[in-house]
Amino acid sequence: MNDIEQVDCIVIGAGVVGLAVARALALAGREVMVLEREAGIGMGTSSRNSEVIHAGIYYPEGSLKARLCVEGRKALYGYCAERGIAHKACGKLIVATNAAQAAGLPAILDKATRNGVDDMRLLSREEALALEPALECVAALLSPSTGIVDSHGLMLALQGELENAGGMVACHTEVVRLQANADGVLVETADGTRLQARTVVNAAGLHAVAIAQRIEGLAQEHIPKAYFAKGNYFTMSGRSPFERLIYPAPDPQAHLAGLGIHLTVDLGGQVKFGPDVQWVDGADDFQADASRAAEFEAAVRCYWPGLPAGSLQPGYAGIRPKISGPNEPAADFRIDGPAAHGVVGLVNMFGIESPGLTSSLALGDYVANLISA
Structure with a gap:
């Protein structure tokens, strides 16, 4: 087992949500490593959207999308104002x-x-x-209260805070295999690196379902269709x-x-x-x-x-x-912790589409609280 490195928290995916989750965990005192398969942060959905700060209008009452969009929008305006991130409440x-x-x-x-x-x-x-x-x-x-934001500037700020709190982002690092065990999750990357993590957050966005399918010990019934x-x-x-x-x-x-x-x-x-x-x-x-x-x-x-x-x-x-198909009502954000699937130390984030950018800070806090509960 000496070729296995021990890590406290691994977040898979360095989009805006993965970075926000990692930042929240790092600010809570956790050791955090973000694994990103692309060459840089935010190269998937996070850089290919409308860059809109949503008010929270359309989502079903009581849904995570409704709650976290409203919380996230308020937090995001404050965060951008405090840190000089370009944004505008244009309406x-x-x-x-x-x-x-x-x-x-x-x-x-x-x-x-x-x-x-x-x-x-x-x-x-x-x-x-x-x-x-x-x-x-x-x-x-x-x-x-609808607005626009520089999403890349936001992600750079999240990454900076994560790194200032002792975390790190490893790009060109694709996760190819995961294995649940009594101590958390063993994560293997494409170059053969093996990391034993106490906590793993699957924030892989477009690839979250595919990552979940690679987790040995996670029952298929807990993985939605993408x-x-x-x-x-x-x-x-x-x-x-x-x-x-x-x-x-x-x-x-x-x-x-x-x-x-x-x-x-x-x-x-x-x-x-x-x-x-x-x-x-x-x-x-x-x-x-x-x-x-x-x-x-x-x-x-x-x-x-x-x-x-x-x-x-x-x-x-x-x-x-x-995680909902054509002619189906749009699914809510789905955030599955151990209480949902029984795997110690694992959080899967599925269907994190719009308003994911607006909700990012609130999503980070939500996952950090789920993990500490």
Whole structure:
């Protein structure tokens, strides 16, 4: 056994959530090592999203997504302000472009209020256009506490705090085998390194289910099926005519696999559109699908009729790590500790999709508390 290194805590995955979990554990006095298979931090879902700070509007009352989004949003604004991380509470309009969507707005407002989002209000068409003259809608909801953040700056800050607290991030380190035992979990990496950890947190995002399937001693019944929902983004040159984010109101009958093709503005004032929902078989296709340009243009024209023809260019794509499939209600975050699966020292984080970025600090605290309980 002398070739096995003893480690207190291992976090698998150096995306924003893995880094937030590792930081929380390190600040609680634990020795933490983050293992990341890619060349750097945040190269998966964390760098391929809308960089939106969500208010906590759409999620079922009492769900982890609702609770941790609201907690995480408040924590994130404070964290970014204290540390000089670029961010902006630019606000968001959820716009109804037909009567059916308008009829659904009060229910969205009610759900948001029950989730603890207390600053939203309904707007008439005239009030919405007074805020955003380029807009077209019949009614809208204003969410002042929605914003945008520099996700890479956030991750660098989390990594810095982790390292200042004695933790470390090891990139180019793929986990290939795990074995549960009486002392925790034995972790083996692709180069043959073996680490015996008292605690292992599987925060591998798109690959969390695949990692769980490699854990000897974890029953299959505790591993959900993985689904992958690709989201394409299109960009446009020039500054945005909108100051706020513009989201189409969802169809009241639709399951929220995504939030529609929305318009977001980055911190430099550039506009981007997306994501859509394209169900795919794996987690490795990050090429924006140029053939969807016409579909995007039609969707955007519903709320921005002045979109210049042919101005959309394929940008990038991200993939949502889902544990619910097409035509199913969106699953909640699933965080399984030993009480759920019986493996000492193991926490599996499944389905950590949006609002994972917004919820990251709250997710870190949640997992740290779960481990110390």
